[in-house]
Amino acid sequence: MINMARKTIIDTLVLYLGSGPKRFTEVKIYLESFRKGETPTKSYAKGTIQRVLERASEYIEKTSRGLYQLTESGKRRLGELQEVSPEKVKAGKLTPQELERYLWKAADILRGAVEAPDYKHFILPMLFYKRLSDVYKEEYEELLKKYHNKEIARKKFHRFVIPEGCLWEDIRKVGKNVGEKLNDALSKIAKTNPELEGVVNRVDFNDREKLSEGRLIKLIEHFSTLKLGNKNVDPDILGRAYEYLIKQFALAEARKGGEFYTPREVVRAMVEILGPDEGSEVYDSCVGSGGMLIESYYHLVRKGKNARNLFLYGQESTLFTWAIAKMNVILHNLEAEIRHGDTLDDPKFLESGGLKKFDIGITNPMWNQDGYRDVIENDKFGRFVYGTPPNSSADWGWIQHMLASLGGKGRMGIVLDQGSIFRGGTEGEIRKKVIEEDLIECVVVLPEKLFYNTGAPGCIIFLNKSKPRERKSKVLFIHAANDFEKLKNMNRLRDEDIERIVKTYKDFKDVKKYARIVSLEEIRKNEYNLGVARYVDVFGEEEKVDVKKVWQELNSLEKERRKIDGKVRENLKELGVR
Numbered sequence: 101m102i103n104m105a106r107k108t109i110i111d112t113l114v115l116y117l118g119s120g121p122k123r124f125t126e127v128k129i130y131l132e133s134f135r136k137g138e139t140p141t142k143s144y145a146k147g148t149i150q151r152v153l154e155r156a157s158e159y160i161e162k163t164s165r166g167l168y169q170l171t172e173s174g175k176r177r178l179g180e181l182q183e184v185s186p187e188k189v190k191a192g193k194l195t196p197q198e199l200e201r202y203l204w205k206a207a208d209i210l211r212g213a214v215e216a217p218d219y220k221h222f223i224l225p226m227l228f229y230k231r232l233s234d235v236y237k238e239e240y241e242e243l244l245k246k247y248h249n250k251e252i253a254r255k256k257f258h259r260f261v262i263p264e265g266c267l268w269e270d271i272r273k274v275g276k277n278v279g280e281k282l283n284d285a286l287s288k289i290a291k292t293n294p295e296l297e298g299v300v301n302r303v304d305f306n307d308r309e310k311l312s313e314g315r316l317i318k319l320i321e322h323f324s325t326l327k328l329g330n331k332n333v334d335p336d337i338l339g340r341a342y343e344y345l346i347k348q349f350a351l352a353e354a355r356k357g358g359e360f361y362t363p364r365e366v367v368r369a370m371v372e373i374l375g376p377d378e379g380s381e382v383y384d385s386c387v388g389s390g391g392m393l394i395e396s397y398y399h400l401v402r403k404g405k406n407a408r409n410l411f412l413y414g415q416e417s418t419l420f421t422w423a424i425a426k427m428n429v430i431l432h433n434l435e436a437e438i439r440h441g442d443t444l445d446d447p448k449f450l451e452s453g454g455l456k457k458f459d460i461g462i463t464n465p466m467w468n469q470d471g472y473r474d475v476i477e478n479d480k481f482g483r484f485v486y487g488t489p490p491n492s493s494a495d496w497g498w499i500q501h502m503l504a505s506l507g508g509k510g511r512m513g514i515v516l517d518q519g520s521i522f523r524g525g526t527e528g529e530i531r532k533k534v535i536e537e538d539l540i541e542c543v544v545v546l547p548e549k550l551f552y553n554t555g556a557p558g559c560i561i562f563l564n565k566s567k568p569r570e571r572k573s574k575v576l577f578i579h580a581a582n583d584f585e586k587l588k589n590m591n592r593l594r595d596e597d598i599e600r601i602v603k604t605y606k607d608f609k610d611v612k613k614y615a616r617i618v619s620l621e622e623i624r625k626n627e628y629n630l631g632v633a634r635y636v637d638v639f640g641e642e643e644k645v646d647v648k649k650v651w652q653e654l655n656s657l658e659k660e661r662r663k664i665d666g667k668v669r670e671n672l673k674e675l676g677v678r
Contacts, residue, residue, distance in 0.1 A: 196337045196340060196341065199326075199333070199337065199338075199341045200340075200341045200344040200345075202326070203223075203227060203326075203341055203344070203345055204344070204345060204348055205322065206223045206226070206227075206319060206322050206323070207219050207223065207348070207352075209315060209318045209319050209322060210222065210223070210311075210315060210319070213311075213312065213315055214310060214311060214315070216352045216353065217352075217353050218310060219349060219352065220345070220346070220349040220420075220424070221302075221303050221420065222303060222305070222311060222319065223319075223345065224342070224345065224346075224424060224427060225286075225300060225302065225303050225423075225427070226319060226320070226323055227323065227328075227342065227345070228299075228300060228427045228430070228431065229268065229286065229289075229300060230268055230323045230324075230326065230328050231328045231338060231431060232260055232262065232289070232300070233262055233266075233267050233268035233269075234268065234327065234328040234329040234332075235260075235328075235329055235330055236258060236260065236261065236262040236267070237262075237267060237329065238329035238330060238331060239257070239258055240253045240254065240258075241253075243256070243257060260289075260293045260295075260296065261292050261293060262289060262292075263285075263288045263289065263292050265285070265288075266285040266286075266288050266289055268323075268324070270285065271285060271320065272320060272321075272324060276313075277306075277313075278305075278313055278316055278317055278320070279304075279305040279306030279307070279308070279311070279313060279316055280306045282305045282306075282316075283301070283304060283305055283306050286300050286301040286305075287301045289301070295426075296426075298419070298422075298423060298440075299423045299426045299427060300427075302419070302420060302423045335431065335432055335433035336432065338431055338432075339394070339428065339431045339432035339433075342427070342428055342431045343364070343389070343391065343394075343428065346361055346389045346391075346424065346428070347361060347364075349361075350552045351552060353552075361388060361389055361391065361552060362388065362391060362392065362464045362515065362551070363550055363551065363552075363592070363593070364391060364395070365550075365592060365593035365594075365597075365598060366464075366515065366546065366550060366551075366558075366560070366593065367391050367392050367395045368395060368598055369544075369560070369593065369598045369601050369602060370392070370462055370513040370515070370560060371392070371395045371396050371399045371462065372399065372598070372602040373513060373542075373562060373601075373602055373605050373606075374460050374462060374511055374512075374513055374562075375399070376396045376399060376400065376410060376459070376460050377400070377405070378400065378405050378406050378409040378410065379409055379410075379411075380396075380410055380411070380459045380460055381411045381413065381458045381459045381460070382396045382410065382411065382412050382413065382458065382459070382460045382461075382462065383413045383414070383449070383456075383458035383460070383461050383462075383502075383505055384413070384414040384415075384461075384462055384463050385414075385415055385443045385447075385461070385463045385465070385498065385501060385502060385505070386415075386416065386417075386443065386463050386464060386465040386466070386498075387414025387415060387416045387422075387425050387438060387463075388416065388421060388425065388464070389421065389424045389425050389428055390414060390424070390425035390426075390428040390429050390436070390438065391428075392414075392462045392463070392464070393412040393413075393414055393429070393434075393436055394428065394429065394432055394434065396410065396412065396460075396462070397410055397412065397432070397434055412429075412434070412435070412436035412437070413436065413437045413438075413449055413456075413458065414436065414437070414438045414439070415438070415439050415440070415441055415443045415447070415448050415449070416438065416439075416440060417440070417441060417442040417443065419440060422438060422439075422440040425438045426438050437449075443501065444472055444475055444476070444494065444497060444498070444501060445472075445475045447481065447501070447505075449505070454481060454482075455481055455483070455504055455505050456505070457505065457506060457507040457510065458505055458506060458507065458510060459506075459507060459509070459510055459511075460510065460511055460512065461502040461505055461506055461510065461511075461512030461513070461514075462512065462513050462514075463498070463502060463512075463513075463514050463515070464514070464515035465494070465495075465498045465514070465515075465516075467493075467495065467516055467517040467520075467554070467558070468492065468493040468494075468495060468517055468519070469493065469494040469495075470491055470492050470493065470494070471491060472489075472491065472494040472497055473488060473489075473490070473491035476488050476489065476494075476497050481504065482504070483500055483501050483504040484497065484500045484501075485500070485504075486500055486530045486533040486534055487526060487529055487530040487533065488526065489526060489527055489530060490525060490526050490527065493519075493520075493523075493527065495516050495517065495519075495520040495527070496520065496527050496530045496531065496534075498514060498516075499514060499516075499530075499534070499561070499563070500530070502514060502563075503534075503539065503563060503565075506565055507565075508565060508566065509565060509566040510565050510566075511541075511562070511563065511564045511565070511566075512562070512563050512564075513560055513561070513562045513563075514560070514561050514563075515558050515559070515560055516558065516559055516560075516561060517556060517558060517559075518545060518556070518557055518558065518559045518631075520559070520561075521543060521559055521561070521629075521630035521631055521632075522629045522630060522631040528627075528628060531628050531630065532628040534563075535575075535620065535623060535628050535630075536620075538567065538572060538573055538620065539563045539564065539565065540561065540562075540563055540575050540630070541562045541563060541564040541567060541571060541575065541576065542560075542561075542562040542575065542576040542577075542578065542605055543559060543560075543561055543562075543575065543576075543577050543578070543630050543632060544559060544560040544562075544578040544580055544601060544605075544632075545557060545559045545578070545579055545580060545581050545632045545633075546558050546559060546560065546580055546581060546593075547580070547581050547582070547583070547584040547591045547593070548581070548591065549589070549590045549591040550584070550590065550591055550592070550593065552590075557581060559632075561630075562605070570608070571608060573619060573620045574617050574618065574619055574620070575617070575618050575620070575623060575630070576604075576605065576608055576615060576616075576617050576618075577615060577616050577617075577618060577630075577632045577635045577636050578601060578604055578605070578614065578615045578632070578636075579613075579614055579615065579632050579633070579636045579638050580593075580597065580600070580601050580614075581638075582638070583596075583597040583600060584597060600614075613636070613637065613638055614636065614638075615636060616635050616636045618635045622635070
């Protein structure tokens with residue numbers, strides 16, 4: 101039928117059926133046929149599979165020999181769609197990928213009854229509560245065995261204490277009014293553990309207009325099959341699974357999703373460049389789900405350093421997103437100060453009457469936020485020394501806040517809309533002053549369609565209050581917009597793309613068609629425009645034309661034309677046509 105191995109056909113049909121709402125009955129039939137070793141022979145079967153190939157183009161590719169095979173994206177997606185064995189779930193022997201898939205199955209329980217943007221409000225706190233309960237129970241049993249004292253085992257040596265009657269098993273025993281009992285248990289846990297106030301008890305599980313009791317019970321039973329104590333699931337693995345859920349929710353919510361989630365590939369590139377070290381204080385002014393702080397921790401882990409000697413701080417304006425960040429940090433078994441509030445209007449990290457100073461700043465604020473002019477003009481912390489940005493965009497307000505939050509040798513990276521690097525007006529005036537202070541070290545332009553809330557290409561601006569001597573009065577421009585993996589509706593930075601950005605920054609050298617070091621003098625001549633295409637020649641070389649050779653070819657073609665024309669005339673003459 102088609103130059104494609106049987107297994108690849110099966111995999112492709114599975115991918116197609118799991119890719120969206122269009123699920124054709126005949127595709128399911130052909131899938132079962134192939135699985136049984138049969139091959140549909142009817143012509144319309146070939147047509148159906150051909151349509152599948154066309155619509156699953158993100159997941160398959162043709163080799164140079166004309167044989168179809170799965171792309172890397174296809175292999176990843178296929179893994180996500182594989183069913184998880186109930187026996188493995190019960191035994192608590194899931195791989196990290198299987199754990200992620202099983203947790204995401206909770207969304208199927210809510211689908212159709214709960215609006216997609218509300219999935220996270222129920223699933224994330226439920227997972228968090230199950231982890232708290234399982235860890236506490238595990239610790240209790242170990243302490244009881246060690247001290248033979250129930251009072252010590254209940255209340256001592258726990259990071260979080262679960263009050264009596266509030267364990268997960270206690271909720272499972274409830275026959276009716278389950279939401280009410282769950283709310284009560286979570287409120288008691290928050291009262292016992294002030295760090296969890298507003299985090300674990302943020303959601304109303306008794307709101308039956310949003311979540312029926314039947315669905316709630318199914319959700320509880322789904323999580324009940326998992327063992328989430330430390331003996332069964334390492335904090336790193338559970339934390340990654342939690343972030344996987346956050347990513348899936350961001351994808352489901354599209355525009356809103358980008359407000360609490362930055363693609364991990366972008367985060368990793370930023371962290372690798374900023375390079376936090378032992379003792380560093382790292383600050384995210386728009387912390388979202390906490391991913392940038394958590395990645396900073398794992399950066400040290402990968403380097404074989406003491407990541408516990410890293411101090412993490414973040415602020416978030418949206419209340420539930422703040423709760424997500426708190427849960428995320430705790431599930432990774434990390435310590436971080438995450439505070440709630442609007443950073444530009446009400447910064448929470450203060451010291452001696454002014455802003456606290458950090459070693460590293462890293463953030464992705466909402467691009468082009470409007471309505472901050474009054475806040476900035478009435479600022480009492482002396483943050484906006486380079487000027488007031490327009491009311492239509494706070495981009496350069498965020499840059500100034502972050503600069504004001506850095507110590508004397510501080511460095512920062514910020515993700516923004518590319519318009520921030522070339523727009524004129526008051527933004528241009530602020531940019532000019534920041535450039536003249538020699539604070540900008542590197543500008544990286546990214547591919548389009550990387551972010552969940554916009555298809556527009558972003559950029560990363562790196563600023564350094566203490567540039568090395570060899571980097572002074574210079575800016576490195578990196579054009580990374582053409583390096584990515586194309587997915588169905590989005591693009592993604594690959595490992596090699598991240599490594600190329602990081603290496604280019606560290607080497608601080610020109611790279612043909614990719615990066616260039618530019619003097620402040622040249623930037624002045626370009627009126628402080630930081631558009632990367634002004635400095636990096638990203639266009640292909642013009643093809644050299646051999647004029648003599650082309651002229652000879654034209655002459656040859658002209659002779660051929662005359663010869664053919666003569667033959668046509670002779671044929672017409674023979675036919676009596678004049």
